[in-house]
Amino acid sequence: MLxxxxxxxxxxxxxCVYGLIAxxxxxxxxxxxxxxxxxxxxxMLGGFFAFTFIGMMGLNYWIGFAGAVAAMALFGMLAExxxxxxxxxxxxxxxxxxxxxxxxxxxxxxxxxxxxxxFKIDTPFSQGVLRIGSLVLAYDKLxxxxxxxxxxxxxxxxxxxxxxxTAMRASSENMLAAYYMGIPVKxxxxxxxxxxxxxxxxxxxxxxxxxxxHSNVGLVLGLKAFPAAVLGGFGSIPGAVVGGVxxxxxxxxxxxxxxxxxxxxxxxIVLLAVLLLKPEGLFGLHARKKV
Amino acid sequence: MRxxxxxxxxxxxxxxxxxxxxxxxxxLFAVLLIAPYVLSSYLMSQLVFVCIYATVGVALLILTGxxxxxxxxxxAFLAIGAYxxxxxxxxxxxxxxxxxxxxxxxxxxxxxVGFPALRLQGIYLVIATISFAFIxxxxxARWESVTNGNEGLRVKALSLLGVTVxxxxxxxxxxxxxxxxxxxxxxxxxxxxxxxxxxxxxxDSETAARSMGVNVALYKxxxxxxxxxxxxxxxxxxxxxxxxxxxxxxxxxxxIEFIIxxxxxxxxxxxxxxxxxxxxxxxxxxxxxxxDDMPGVxxxxxxxxxAGTVTAGNIQSKVAAFASLNGLKGAIYxxxxxxxxxxxxxxxxxRWLKIKxxxxxxxxxxxxxxxxxxxxxxxxxxx
Numbered sequence: 001m002l003x004x005x006x007x008x009x010x011x012x013x014x015x016c017v018y019g020l021i022a023x024x025x026x027x028x029x030x031x032x033x034x035x036x037x038x039x040x041x042x043x044m045l046g047g048f049f050a051f052t053f054i055g056m057m058g059l060n061y062w063i064g065f066a067g068a069v070a071a072m073a074l075f076g077m078l079a080e081x082x083x084x085x086x087x088x089x090x091x092x093x094x095x096x097x098x099x100x101x102x103x104x105x106x107x108x109x110x111x112x113x114x115x116x117x118x119f120k121i122d123t124p125f126s127q128g129v130l131r132i133g134s135l136v137l138a139y140d141k142l143x144x145x146x147x148x149x150x151x152x153x154x155x156x157x158x159x160x161x162x163x164x165x166t167a168m169r170a171s172s173e174n175m176l177a178a179y180y181m182g183i184p185v186k187x188x189x190x191x192x193x194x195x196x197x198x199x200x201x202x203x204x205x206x207x208x209x210x211x212x213x214h215s216n217v218g219l220v221l222g223l224k225a226f227p228a229a230v231l232g233g234f235g236s237i238p239g240a241v242v243g244g245v246x247x248x249x250x251x252x253x254x255x256x257x258x259x260x261x262x263x264x265x266x267x268x269i270v271l272l273a274v275l276l277l278k279p280e281g282l283f284g285l286h287a288r289k290k291v
Numbered sequence: 292m293r294x295x296x297x298x299x300x301x302x303x304x305x306x307x308x309x310x311x312x313x314x315x316x317x318x319l320f321a322v323l324l325i326a327p328y329v330l331s332s333y334l335m336s337q338l339v340f341v342c343i344y345a346t347v348g349v350a351l352l353i354l355t356g357x358x359x360x361x362x363x364x365x366x367a368f369l370a371i372g373a374y375x376x377x378x379x380x381x382x383x384x385x386x387x388x389x390x391x392x393x394x395x396x397x398x399x400x401x402x403x404v405g406f407p408a409l410r411l412q413g414i415y416l417v418i419a420t421i422s423f424a425f426i427x428x429x430x431x432a433r434w435e436s437v438t439n440g441n442e443g444l445r446v447k448a449l450s451l452l453g454v455t456v457x458x459x460x461x462x463x464x465x466x467x468x469x470x471x472x473x474x475x476x477x478x479x480x481x482x483x484x485x486x487x488x489x490x491x492x493x494x495d496s497e498t499a500a501r502s503m504g505v506n507v508a509l510y511k512x513x514x515x516x517x518x519x520x521x522x523x524x525x526x527x528x529x530x531x532x533x534x535x536x537x538x539x540x541x542x543x544x545x546x547i548e549f550i551i552x553x554x555x556x557x558x559x560x561x562x563x564x565x566x567x568x569x570x571x572x573x574x575x576x577x578x579x580x581x582x583d584d585m586p587g588v589x590x591x592x593x594x595x596x597x598a599g600t601v602t603a604g605n606i607q608s609k610v611a612a613f614a615s616l617n618g619l620k621g622a623i624y625x626x627x628x629x630x631x632x633x634x635x636x637x638x639x640x641x642r643w644l645k646i647k648x649x650x651x652x653x654x655x656x657x658x659x660x661x662x663x664x665x666x667x668x669x670x671x672x673x674x
Contacts, residue, residue, distance in 0.1 A: 035414050083629055093361055096417065097551075100547060102629060104625030105629070106625075107621060112618055174667070175667035227422065230414070261433045264429060265426050265429040269426065271418070272422050275410075275419055276410075279412075279415060
């Protein structure tokens with residue numbers, strides 16, 4: 001039983017990381033109907049920025065964290081301006097390919113700048129565990145869970161309660177109509193890329209104590225976060241986190257109870273099963289197309 | 292400029308619209324036939340890979356380009372074809388039999404993948420095919436009695452009609468070329484048949500196709516099956532060319548490479564598959580060439596512009612250091628993909644069409660002919 005709870009908690013913590021990356025996917029998708037395959041690589045880059053600020057320049061953890069988030073927000077805007085904006089509105093497939101290209105580029109450049117070693121960031125949560133009875137919970141995992149919950153709530157409120165959030169939803173529904181209503185669509189899209197890069201950076205920094213930062217971490221985790229976003233229904237913010245947690249728990253349970261090899265494929269098998277039954281994901285909206 | 296006067300449907304669907312096509316394709320074919328006796332063995336080997344990649348590219352074009360169903364799982368189909376060949380070869384099954392068996396098996400699995408894909412669209416389909424590819428990769432690594440797991444399988448040279456054909460011989464090249472040509476001709480025929488028309492109708496608008504009486508589900512599954520089967524055939528050749536296969540060859544990376552083949556070539560015509568395959572296969576030797584020769588060339592230019600020997604030497608060593616940076620290839624790859632998506636969405640074949648039209652209309656060519664219309668995003672969630 002204790003094993004089960006322990007696995008559950010570490011699965012949830014891992015799942016929250018997936019959920020955080022998936023949040024980035026969902027944000028961009030919700031506002032522009034673009035699927036950003038480079039999301040994981042933005043996370044990786046955010047982690048490296050934080051490592052540069054904290055590990056190499058010796059800044060305070062929180063200042064370094066904030067600096068990395070700000071730098072990545074700017075970088076997100078830049079990436080949007082150069083790669084995405086010229087092809088916004090063209091078939092989804094070409095945008096997917098462009099972001100795959102961006103991912104390749106970021107991975108290689110990060111490898112060139114920071115090398116291919118593993119890096120670790122010392123955080124206030126790195127050491128120490130919380131003991132509840134005989135249950136042992138590491139602070140770094142708890143910090144990920146807490147941060148995910150907070151970010152998810154904030155983003156949900158932002159999207160549903162603020163004017164800017166409404167503008168974002170409007171511009172994804174129909175860009176032209178949004179222009180007519182006086183929404184500065186280009187700026188809105190820029191802002192959403194900045195937010196999603198910032199969220200990715202949070203994921204990268206929180207992740208650093210658990211799995212190390214290296215130039216391929218974005219690809220590895222991005223490919224897990226992607227099913228998480230799909231599982232939750234691509235356009236739903238709470239769905240992304242729920243999907244991430246599901247994937248994380250399935251993965252850690254499969255790793256513990258099933259024979260070797262299931263750990264890596266179990267999330268995908270579950271995903272295929274869910275897509276068979278509910279093609280629009282667990283929380284996806286289902287609406288009929290008008291002709 | 293030549294004007295084609297078409298009087299009936301037969302004129303419209305000809306494979307060779309006019310005699311110019313016969314001449315140019317005849318010349319190309321002749322060049323390809325004498326190629327093995329002229330080119331170096333390294334280039335020949337690359338040419339074989341071009342044939343294999345182009346075959347997969349054609350398969351992917353049927354599915355993605357003409358039916359509009361994205362797939363990032365074609366490496367898995369290639370793997371199934373390759374492993375079927377390697378497995379059956381161990382039991383001394385003759386080449387023609389296992390060649391066909393690989394195609395049929397892959398086609399059946401493709402149809403099986405097609406069924407769940409019926410309800411999925413866009414991004415959901417992409418992730419479903421990625422999942423399928425991951426599962427196949429894991430099965431290949433774990434099902435050791437058949438696939439020999441991560442240690443991989445050795446593939447013997449193929450024997451055709453009692454003659455052993457080594458993977459570097461001209462005969463093997465002709466075999467790959469024949470498969471490619473047959474695939475292309477078959478696909479062209481398919482595309483001008485009712486089935487092909489139905490594929491294109493589904494791509495353009497599923498709702499409209501359905502209301503015209505097209506059985507969307509049936510044709511989607513057909514498209515998946517045909518595309519997978521062709522990829523399976525290519526897989527057999529791929530296995531023989533490499534003579535050794537293991538699961539880590541058939542990763543997502545390879546699937547992405549196949550997508551890049553059709554993206555760079557152009558997704559609207561079969562020419563794209565061939566041009567894209569040439570590009571992808573030849574980029575490796577080209578980059579190696581740049582790495583080896585570029586520093587010297589740049590230093591030579593610097594010297595020609597009056598830089599001293601020392602400065603030129605410095606420049607040469609700096610450029611060489613940059614060129615041998617780890618991961619430069621990945622970065623170049625990424626930049627090429629982005630540049631094509633941004634500036635040449637019609638691909639290499641689109642560029643060729645533009646150049647051709649420029650000379651046909653000589654002083655009157657205008658860029659707007661190929662200009663993309665500005666589109667505004669409309670939600671696809673309400674499909």
